[in-house]
Amino acid sequence: MAPAGPLPCPGAHLPSLPSLPRQGAVDRTVNADSAAQLRLLDLQAADTALAQLSHRRGTLPELASIAEADSRLGALTDDLVRAQTEVADLAREQRRMEGDVDQVRQRSDRDQQRMRAGTVPARELESLQHEVQTLARRQSDLEDAVLDLMERREGAEARAAALAAEVDRVRSERDAAAAARDAAFAEIDAEVAARIAERATITGELPADLLALYERVRATAGGVGAAMLRKRRCEGCHLELAGTELRAARTAPPDAVLRCENCRRILVRTPESGL
Numbered sequence: 001m002a003p004a005g006p007l008p009c010p011g012a013h014l015p016s017l018p019s020l021p022r023q024g025a026v027d028r029t030v031n032a033d034s035a036a037q038l039r040l041l042d043l044q045a046a047d048t049a050l051a052q053l054s055h056r057r058g059t060l061p062e063l064a065s066i067a068e069a070d071s072r073l074g075a076l077t078d079d080l081v082r083a084q085t086e087v088a089d090l091a092r093e094q095r096r097m098e099g100d101v102d103q104v105r106q107r108s109d110r111d112q113q114r115m116r117a118g119t120v121p122a123r124e125l126e127s128l129q130h131e132v133q134t135l136a137r138r139q140s141d142l143e144d145a146v147l148d149l150m151e152r153r154e155g156a157e158a159r160a161a162a163l164a165a166e167v168d169r170v171r172s173e174r175d176a177a178a179a180a181r182d183a184a185f186a187e188i189d190a191e192v193a194a195r196i197a198e199r200a201t202i203t204g205e206l207p208a209d210l211l212a213l214y215e216r217v218r219a220t221a222g223g224v225g226a227a228m229l230r231k232r233r234c235e236g237c238h239l240e241l242a243g244t245e246l247r248a249a250r251t252a253p254p255d256a257v258l259r260c261e262n263c264r265r266i267l268v269r270t271p272e273s274g275l
C-alpha cells in the first residue's frame with residue numbers, strides 16, 4: 001500500500017501537486033461497514049482523550065511551581081551558606097580578639113602588681129607606667145572592636161535565621177506542590193489506564209485494514225485520524241463539503257470509506273451528516 005502523502009494541518013488547504021493524481025473523496029484501498037466506521041469515532045475520542053491527558057500531565061501548574069521553588073531554594077541555600085559562613089568567621093574573629101583583650105589585661109595586671117609590690121627599680125617605673133597607659137588604650141580599642149564584631153555577628157545571625165525560615169517556608173510550599181502533583185498524576189494515570197483499556201477493546205473490534213488506515217492518517221494529521229461529517233462539514237478541518245466531493249459523499253455506498261479532500265482524514269458519516 002502506497003504511504004499517504006504529507007497531510008496539511010487542520011484548516012489548511014492541500015497544496016496542489018500536479019504530478020499526483022487527484023485524491024478523491026472515497027478511499028480506494030479500504031471498505032468497512034458503517035458500524036465499524038462509527039466505532040472509529042469512539043477510538044478517536046479515546047485517542048484525543050489520551051493526548052489531552054498526556055498534555056495535562058506535562059503542563060500541570062504544580063510542575064512550574066516545583067521548578068520555581070527549586071530554583072528559589074537553590075538561591076536561598078547559597079545565601080544561607082554565605083550568611084552562616086559570615087557568622088562563623090565573625091565568631092572566630094571575636095574569639096581571637098577577646099583572647100587579645102585577655103592578654104592585654106593580664107599584662108596590665110602584672111605590670112600593676114609589680115608597681116604595687118614596690119619591687120620595680122625607679123628607672124623602670126616610668127616606662128612601666130607608660131606601658132600600663134598604652135595597654136589601657138589598647139584594651140579599650142580591642143573592646144570597642146569586640147563590640148563592633150558582636151554587632152556584626154548578631155546582624156549576620158539574624159540574616160541567617162531569616163534565610164533559614166524562608167528556606168523552610170519555600171520547602172514546605174514545594175512539598176505541598178509535589179503532593180498536589182502526585183495526586184494529579186495518580187488521577188491522570190488512572191484515567192490513562194482506563195482509556196488504554198477502552199482503546200484495546202475498540203481496536204480488537206475493528207477490521208485491520210481500517211485500523212491501519214486510521215493509524216496512518218492519525219500519525220500525519222496531528223493525532224486526528226477520523227472525523228465526523230456533521231452538517232456537511234469535516235470536523236477535522238472544519239471545511240464544508242461542496243460540489244463533486246459532496247456528491248461523492250451522498251452517492252457512496254455505506255461501506256465506502258470517505259476521506260476529506262482537504263485534510264485527508266477519514267470522514268465518518270452519521271445521521272447528523274446533512275447529506
Ligand SMILES: [Zn+2]
Nearest residue numbers: 234237260263
Ligand atoms: Zn477535513
